[in-house]
Amino acid sequence: MSDRKLAFVYSPEIEGLSYPPDCPFKTQRAGLTRQKLISFGLLGGEGCVEVPARRATRAELQALHSTRYLDELERAAGGDLTVEGFKMGLGGPDTPVFKDMFEYGAWACGGALTAANLLLTGKADIAFNLLGGFHHATAERAAGFCYLNDVALACQRLTAAGKRVAYLDVDAHHGDGVQEIFSRRRDVLTISLHESGKTLFPWGGYENEIGEDAGLGYNVNVPLPAGTYDEAFLLAFERVVPPLLGAFEPDVIVLELGLDTLAGDPLTHLHLTNNVVVDVLKRLLDFQPRKLSGLLVSGGGGYHVPNTVRGWALAWRTCLGTEDEDACSLGLGGVMLGSSEWAGGLRDRELPVTAEQRAAVEPELRATLDRVTRKVFRHHGLAPQPAGCCAAPTRVGADKAGQF
Secondary structure, eight states: OOSOOEEEEEOGGGGGOOOOTTSSOOTTHHHHHHHHHHHTTOSSBTTEEEEEOOOOOHHHHTTTSOHHHHHHHHHHHTTOOOHHHHHTTTTBTTBOOOTTHHHHHHHHHHHHHHHHHHHHTTSOSEEEETTOOOTTOBTTBOBTTBSSOHHHHHHHHHHHTTOOEEEEEOSSSOOHHHHHHHTTOSSEEEEEEEEOTTTSTTSOOOTTOOOOGGGTTSEEEEEEOTTOBHHHHHHHHHHHHHHHHHHHOOSEEEEEOOOTTBTTOTTOOOBBOTHHHHHHHHHHHTOOSSOOSEEEEEOOOOOSHHHHHHHHHHHHHHHHTOOOGGGGSSSSSOEEETTTEEESSSSOOOOOOOHHHHHHHHHHHHHHHHHHHHHHGGGGTBOOOOTTOOSOOOBTTOOGGGOO
């Protein structure tokens, strides 16, 4: 058990709020994760507390979203979708109009602001807001089940307090809304590892999208080939994320931990197991040369609900520093259910990778990584390494103290 202070932001008030029954996005995931943590004895003790979420106020939402957009969103939630609201993205196949659309988004944003404030006041070192992760919403547009952008709002609150913020998005979908909001700023470094826009919504997030004006080089995209598996994902992560974080030296990391990356997700085409969650979090928690002042973990995608819940519980346990798998399992020698479902613990079984998968993924991924490092690293004083090398690049004109 570590000495970190963890806070799980949640309130039962949100349990009555939901998307339409036929929508793949299920608001119940956060509550199911909470129940699993309680059943394992991982929530409610010293250093792992539950903190009530709250509903964001209209004034707080207006710090990011325009007044006219919020008006249209509230109007549509009340049953009146106007032409103007439709132009703002409301009422599409992935942005259904329903009565709880504004209310749930406001709670997710309030949870994000609560989590940010816990980090700023030192009441928590790590705060989980699994209610949120709505990274597609922009100041005046809804998209991809996202109406209000809680993660961008949290980043904005943290920067307003003088913090350098790294936003790391490992959801299968590109974090395009966050990218648009911060594309011209350099106080927020945005990094998105996602399934390529060649095969997945929102059909963008390519290597050449690196920010604009003052933010040039501070927006980073790593599009992953369909079929990417654990080893390939971790190669991409190690090649890009640690050197950039080492150069940027954030005070706080906001992590969008969407788990639609997992094999078996019905909407995506990646082939990861939740063991990647452990590897990524351990890497972030070992941040050097100085300790982070905070880590905010958000929800996101994840449309196979049991897999998502188990992965988020594993993320919490990893942050807590508890590695006793037996204490969090249903018994030794669990059972593989079908192609991807696993009952027998929080960790997934390793999935075999065929020679055909490697041949389909690795050449494209290495070419992508070469393009990313060539386009972005020079803006941070980093020298990219030759193709095929996965070691962290050295920082130009600096010693190892600047590395991650």
